[in-house]
Every structure is written in structure tokens, then in C-alpha cells.
Amino acid sequence: MTEFVDTAAEAVAGVSDGATVLLGGFGNAGQPMELIDALLDSGTSDLTVVSNNAGQGDRGLALLIKERRVRKVICSFPRQSDSWHFDAAYRAGELELELVPQGNLAERLRAAGAGIGAFFTPTGYGTSLAEGKETREIEGRNYVLEHPIRGDVALIKALKADDVGNLVYRKTARNFGPVMAAAASHTVVQVAELVPSGSLDPENVITPGIYVDTVTALTPGTSQTQEAKQA
Amino acid sequence: MSRQNSTASQMDHQPLSREDLAKLVAADIAPGSYVNLGIGQPTKVSDHLTPEQRVTLHTENGMLGMGREAHGEDIDEELINAGKIPVTELPGASYFHHADSFAMMRGGHLDVCVLGAFQVSTGGDLANWSTGAPDAIPAVGGAMDLAIGAKEVFVMMSLFAKDGTPKIVADCSYPVTGLGCVSRVYTDHGVFLIEAQDGGPRLVLREAYGIAPEELVKRFDFPVVIAG
Numbered sequence: 011m012t013e014f015v016d017t018a019a020e021a022v023a024g025v026s027d028g029a030t031v032l033l034g035g036f037g038n039a040g041q042p043m044e045l046i047d048a049l050l051d052s053g054t055s056d057l058t059v060v061s062n063n064a065g066q067g068d069r070g071l072a073l074l075i076k077e078r079r080v081r082k083v084i085c086s087f088p089r090q091s092d093s094w095h096f097d098a099a100y101r102a103g104e105l106e107l108e109l110v111p112q113g114n115l116a117e118r119l120r121a122a123g124a125g126i127g128a129f130f131t132p133t134g135y136g137t138s139l140a141e142g143k144e145t146r147e148i149e150g151r152n153y154v155l156e157h158p159i160r161g162d163v164a165l166i167k168a169l170k171a172d173d174v175g176n177l178v179y180r181k182t183a184r185n186f187g188p189v190m191a192a193a194a195s196h197t198v199v200q201v202a203e204l205v206p207s208g209s210l211d212p213e214n215v216i217t218p219g220i221y222v223d224t225v226t227a228l229t230p231g232t233s234q235t236q237e238a239k240q241a
Numbered sequence: 242m243s244r245q246n247s248t249a250s251q252m253d254h255q256p257l258s259r260e261d262l263a264k265l266v267a268a269d270i271a272p273g274s275y276v277n278l279g280i281g282q283p284t285k286v287s288d289h290l291t292p293e294q295r296v297t298l299h300t301e302n303g304m305l306g307m308g309r310e311a312h313g314e315d316i317d318e319e320l321i322n323a324g325k326i327p328v329t330e331l332p333g334a335s336y337f338h339h340a341d342s343f344a345m346m347r348g349g350h351l352d353v354c355v356l357g358a359f360q361v362s363t364g365g366d367l368a369n370w371s372t373g374a375p376d377a378i379p380a381v382g383g384a385m386d387l388a389i390g391a392k393e394v395f396v397m398m399s400l401f402a403k404d405g406t407p408k409i410v411a412d413c414s415y416p417v418t419g420l421g422c423v424s425r426v427y428t429d430h431g432v433f434l435i436e437a438q439d440g441g442p443r444l445v446l447r448e449a450y451g452i453a454p455e456e457l458v459k460r461f462d463f464p465v466v467i468a469g
Contacts, residue, residue, distance in 0.1 A: 036302045036339070037325040039318060062339075089380035090325075100378055109379050112301065113343030113386030120340040133347060133386045136420040138371075152420075181336055182302050183319035188338040216338075 012175030012222050014204070018048035021198045021226040025054050025163050028081075032119065032159075032190040033061040033071055034166035040183035042167040042200045044228055046070045049165070055079045060119070060159055062112060062186060064088035064096035075099050084159065086112035109139060114156050116189055122158035123192025123221075131156055164194030168217070171199060171227075173207040175219030184216065191221040198224040256429035256451040262397060264289045266355060266427050269395075270296055274352040277301065277387060280324040282397050283355035297333075299351055301383045303342045306334030323383065343383070346390035354391035356384070358398045358423075360413045363444045363463055365423040365435045367396065368415035381418075388419030400428035401460075409433060409444070411463050431457055433465070 015021050022045055025031065031049075035041030050073055057080050064083050065072025074080050076095040083105060088096050099105040110118070111133050121129055130153035134140040144155040166187040168177040177199060179187055191197045204227045257265065259282060267289035270276060277299045278284050287309070290296045298307040300322045307322060308329035316327040337345075345351065358369040370384040371377065388394060402408055409426060421442070426433040431449040435442050445466045449457045458465040 037321060039302070039321050039325075087380045087382040089378040097378055107379070109381055111381050111385040112339070112383040113347055113390075116339035116343050131347065132389045135389070136417060137385060138416050139381065139385065179336075181317065181320040181330070182300070182304055184336055184338050185303050186339050189340045 012171075012219050013224050015224060015226050018044045018200065018226055018228075019051065021045060021200070021224050022048045022052055022054075022163075022165065024196060024224075025049060025052065025057075027054055028056045028058075029054070029162040030058040030060065030160070032161035032164040032166075032186075032194050033059055034164070034185065034187045034190050035070070036062050036182065036185040038066060038069065039181075040167050040179070040185045040187060041070045042165045042198075043070045045165040045167075045198060045200050045226075046074060050074055050077060050079065056081050058082040058084065060084045060115075060161060060190075062086055062115065063090065064093055064107075066090055067092045068095075072096070075105065078104060080105060082106040082108065084108040084110060084115070086110055086115050111139060115159070116186065118156055118159040119186065119189040119193040121156075122160040123189060126158060128155050128157045130154065159193065161190065161194035162196065164190040164197040166190050166197065166199050168199050168201050170203045170205050170210065171201045171222065171225045172205050172210050172219075175199075175222030175225060176207075176210055176212075176215040177201070177217040177219075177222060178210060178214060179216055188217045188221075191217045196223045197221055198226075201225060201227050203227065256400075258429075259285065262427055262429060265432070266395060266397060267291075267294075269425075270294065270353055272296070275299055275305070275350065277346065277351055277354045277391060279354065279356040279384075279387060280382075281357045283357060284322075284324065284326075286355055286397075299342075299345065300328070301339075301342050301346065301387070303337050303339060304330070304334060305337075306331045308334075343386050343390075346383075346386055349390065349392060351391040353393050353395060354387050355395045355397060356387060358396045358408070358426075359415045360408050360410050361396050361398075361423050361426050361435075362410055362413050363435070364442050365421045366413050367394070367418045367423050368413040369396075370418045371416045373416045384418050388422045393424045394419075394422050396423050396426045398426070398428055400430040407461055409461065434468075 135152045140154040169180040263285035308331040311327040360368040432447040434445040
């Protein structure tokens with residue numbers, strides 16, 4: 011059953027020190043900023059964060075890293091022009107990095123949610139990121155064995171949730187949301203709008219409520235969408 | 242193509258500009274193709290694709306049918322490309338999650354991927370994700386997935402490094418992104434094809450720009466076939 015809570019603080023209250031947290035988003039699109047802010051306020055530390063990037067500017071994940079709440083980042087693209095908090099923590103040796111090709115990151119998360127033990131992928135074969143990993147030639151092509159990435163908690167952002175936790179997303183903010191929702195033991199979603207069951211077309215539900223544990227709606231006007239329209 | 246507009250003296254001294262190179266790549270993309278354009282120089286190719294080509298652009302953060310870069314009121318923080326630049330959607334666009342987006346790529350459904358590179362080897366190995374500098378912060382993104390996913394991988398780069406050495410090499414000295422994956426290399430001084438054949442791939446110079454083909458091939462310490 012999906013539970014509905016009033017605040018982002020309640021939504022992340024179950025995240026414990028040392029947890030592996032899957033954070034949705036590609037850059038700032040789809041990043042659950044308000045949930046991350048609540049996690050920051052909660053004081054939770056020693057986190058392993060799985061996300062495509064490692065924070066930009068002075069928002070979201072960048073602030074968790076700045077405050078040294080993160081022990082390890084598993085991501086594909088940490089270095090950006092405005093990733094100064096990651097850069098500083100990494101150069102100071104205060105943050106462990108596991109660099110994963112973006113498609114492998116997505117598929118390893120998908121595998122976790124789908125009960126796959128491990129899978130062979132051609133991505134990365136012959137590169138330094140596959141060093142030490144098992145390889146196999148299958149029908150003349152070379153593959154690398156990759157293992158699932160499971161989360162204790164996923165924090166993601168969607169556009170709407172209905173009464174049973176079915177989700178729809180918005181444009182490229184969908185990105186890692188659906189695979190992370192399935193890959194975590196407990197999935198927390200921030201949405202711009204709660205709608206009654208029956209108002210989402212079942213044909214168009216992207217993440218069925220079975221994957222969704224906790225939902226919190228943002229106050230209208232604070233969502234990324236609103237900000238974008240005002241920008 | 243730009244060559245037709247060039248005077249003889251420009252031919253002697255002028256390689257292709259970045260804009261001309263983008264135009265050339267765009268013209269070589271088959272009508273109806275599904276295409277991914279990498280971050281940086283390859284993005285310019287989209288400026289030269291014509292509506293008649295009916296090319297569908299894929300962006301690996303989860304969209305087919307990507308339109309031009311968004312400006313002003315069209316900017317939407319939730320509609321961005323792989324370079325995190327705001328873009329627009331075209332009629333017929335679709336959205337999908339990251340695992341589907343990379344399955345689409347890895348599964349060989351995209352026709353062409355255009356990427357930048359530090360080096361390409363004569364065997365089609367690609368190096369474009371890391372300089373290998375010990376103090377650099379590593380980042381790979383979708384580079385390794387793109388390298389091995391599309392049916393054809395085109396590289397766009399300058400042919401010569403700042404020290405004057407060619408960036409098409411016998412073996413990559415930079416860390417590789419993928420092995421044997423590049424099929425064409427578009428450069429300011431020439432377009433090269435990496436053709437599979439018995440006994441290993443061969444490197445063919447399709448056309449030279451700003452230099453005679455016979456002079457250009459002398460700049461390499463391995464054989465380059467001049468297209469007949």
C-alpha cells in the first residue's frame with residue numbers, strides 16, 4: 011500500500027545513516043529537490059548515493075555533498091562546469107566514486123528491480139571501466155558481466171500520483187524514475203499533483219503503484235515546472 | 242558541399258570550417274534515419290538536417306523526436322538534451338525512461354551516432370571519454386554506450402592535435418571508449434572510411450580538404466588508401 015504524507019520531512023524520515031539512496035534526475039531535470047532538501051535537514055549521513063550526476067550548482071545533491079553527508083557516489087557523469095562541491099570533496103579524498111557508463115547504470119538499476127542476478131553487456135568492453143570484471147564472448151561479440159544496483163531507498167520526482175500510487179512523469183524529467191522506483195526497498199516520490207484514482211488513464215500509467223511506497227505532494231508554485239514557466 | 246564553393250587557393254590552404262564539417266555530416270545521413278548527436282561539435286549537425294531528410298533525433302536522457310534548442314519562453318527545465326541544454330519537442334516525439342533509452346541504443350536500433358573524439362585508431366577504436374590525466378576527475382556519461390550501440394558511428398574531430406600529430410592513430414594512447422566501433426571519421430582535412438575486409442579493417446581517404454590527397458596520406462605512418 012502506498013502511504014501519503016504531508017511534508018517532504020515525513021517522506022524521508024525513514025532514511026537511516028549509511029543507507030544506499032537512489033536519487034532520480036538527469037542534471038536538474040527530475041531531481042527531487044524538495045526531498046533532498048528534507049534529507050539534508052534530517053541530518054542523515056554516511057550515505058551511498060546512486061545518481062546520474064553528482065550535483066550541480068548549489069542545489070539538491072550538490073548540497074548533500076557539500077555538507078559531507080555522502081560517503082560514496084555511484085554515477086556516470088560527476089564532472090560538470092558547476093559541480094564544484096563534488097570536485098572539492100573528491101579532490102580532498104573525502105568522497106568515494108564508482109564511475110559507471112550511463113546505460114550500465116540504468117540497466118543495473120533495472121536488473122535490481124527485475125530480479126536479474128547479473129547480465130552481460132557489450133558496453134565498456136576493453137575499457138578501463140571493465141577492468142577486473144568477468145567477460146565472455148557470445149556469438150562472436152565480447153561482453154562484460156555487470157551486477158544489479160539495489161537501493162535501500164529511492165527518492166524520485168513525478169508529475170502526478172493517484173490514490174494507489176500510480177505515477178506519470180513529465181517530459182525528460184522521467185529519466186531514472188521508473189527504474190529507480192523498482193530498484194529500491196522503499197520508494198519515496200514527490201509529485202506536483204495528487205489526483206483521484208480513475209483520473210489517470212490506465213493505458214498511460216508509467217510507474218504502477220506497486221513500486222511506490224510513500225508520496226508527498228508539493229505546494230503548488232514550488233515545483234520545477236512552475237519555476238520553469240516563470241523563468 | 243563546400244568544396245564546390247572553394248577557390249583553388251583556398252583548396253591549398255583552407256581546411257573545412259566546423260560549420261562546413263557539420264554540413265557535410267548532415268548531408269551524409271540517410272533519409273529516415275534515427276540519429277543520436279553527441280555533446281559538443283556533433284550537436285551542430287542538427288542545424289543542417291533538412292525536413293526532407295525526415296531524420297529523427299534521439300537524446301539518451303529519454304526522448305525521440307527532439308527539436309531545436311529552446312530559447313526564451315520555450316525554455317522548460319524538464320525538457321533538455323544530453324548536454325542538459327533546453328530543447329523543444331517535435332510533433333511525433335516520445336519520452337521513455339533511461340533503461341529503455343539505452344536499450345534502444347545498445348540493441349542496435351539507432352542508425353547513426355555522431356561523436357567527438359580525442360583519437361580514433363585505424364581499426365576503429367574510439368578514445369573520447371578521458372585524457373587519462375592523473376589529476377582529472379573522471380566522467381563517462383553515455384560515451385561508452387553510444388560507441389558500441391548505433392549501427393554506424395561517425396566521428397567528427399580536427400585531424401591534427403595541437404602538436405601537429407594526426408589524431409587518427411595506429412593504436413589509441415588515450416583510454417579507449419569502445420573497440421572497433423567507428424566507421425567514418427569526418428575531419429577538417431579529410432573524410433576517412435574504416436572499411437571491414439578480410440585480414441582486418443582498412444583506412445580509406447574519401448576526400449581531402451585544403452590539401453592534396455597524396456600529400457595528406459604522407460602525414461600518417463601507416464597505409465591510407467585514397468578512394469579511387
